[in-house]
Amino acid sequence: MRRYWLMKCEPGAYTIEALERDRRTSWEGVRNYQARNFMRDDMKVGDAVLFYASNADPSGVTGLATVVRAGYAERGQAKPIWHMVDIGFVERFAGIVSLETLKATRGLEKMMVTQKGSRLSVQPATKSEYDIVVRLGRRLERAKTVRA
C-alpha cells in the first residue's frame, strides 16, 4: 500500500531545483525521533512525497518526490540512532503552493502542515490530501502555460 508524506526543508539547505538537478538525494540530518521513526519504519520505496520549502518566501509545496530507498542508518554512528531515506525527483511545480493556499483549501483542514505549531519535518499525509495538493501544483503549471 503506497503511502503519502510531506517532507520539509529550508531552501538554504536543499530545494526542489537541486533535487531536479541531482535526480535523487539522501534525506540525512533529521534529528527528531518522530520524523526518524517515520523514515526508519514506515516509508517504503514508491511512497509519494510532497516537497515542502519551509522558512521560505512564501513557504509551501514546491514539487513532488518519491521514496527510492527505504529507511537506513546514517553512517558514522557507533550505535545507529539516526536514520534516513533516499528520495528521487518526480516533478517541480511552476510555482509554490503556499501554506496560505493550503490553509484556505477545502479538504486540507486536517493536514498536519496546516495545523498551528506543527514543526514535524517528516509528516504523513492522506491520499486525498496529496491529490488535492498535486492538483493545486499543476494548476500553477497550467496558468503559466496559458499565459505563455
Next chain:
DNA sequence: GCCAACGTTGGC
C-alpha cells in the same frame, strides 16, 4: 529578527 510553540535535557 522576533518569538510562540514545540522537543529535549538533566537536576532532583
Next chain:
DNA sequence: GCCAACGTTGGC
C-alpha cells in the same frame, strides 16, 4: 517521572 531551563523550528 516531573518539570524548569534550554535549544530549535518555522511562520510572520
